[in-house]
Amino acid sequence: MSPRARVRWNGQAVARRAQQGAASGARLGAEHLLNVSRDRVPIExxxxxxxxxxxxxxxNTAAAVSYDTPYAVRQHEDMTLRHDAGRTAKYLEDPLNEEQATIQEIIAAQVRRQLRA
Structure with missing residues (x-):
């Protein structure tokens, strides 16, 4: 007689936990991006x-970082404006490109964490 095994599939629970981890990771990744970009935002x-x-x-497992002043877009896009040392235009775009791998790892870590729980 061959041994028997019983498999219990919890696909919906796994999918729900993965989505929760991704949403948590998206929040943490966006907060990381916000902190990095704050170091470059032009300051007066x-x-x-x-x-x-x-x-x-x-x-929708999505996160956004935004700056809300009437001049935020101009400060971000106008490369001719002069800023204090370390402060630049593209204060959000550049950190996003530079921190992309870190943000992805933050999200992945949160998904793994939820799937282990």
Missing amino acids: EGTLERSGTVTVDEA
Whole structure:
């Protein structure tokens, strides 16, 4: 007589945990990006830096980092503006490109964490 094995598949629970981990990772990754970009935001009074925020759409597993002042886009896009040392235009785009691997690892770590629990 051959040995028997019983397999119990919890696909929905696994998918739900993976989605929760991805949403948590997206939030943490976006917060990481916000912190890195805050070090480069042009500063005069600090209003632009303080306007930075993270928004998460857990249902679609998406996160966004934004700065909300009337001049945020111009400060980001106008490469002719002069800034203090270490402060630059592209203060969000450049850190996103540079930190992409780190953000992906943050998300992956949160998914792994949820799947182990």
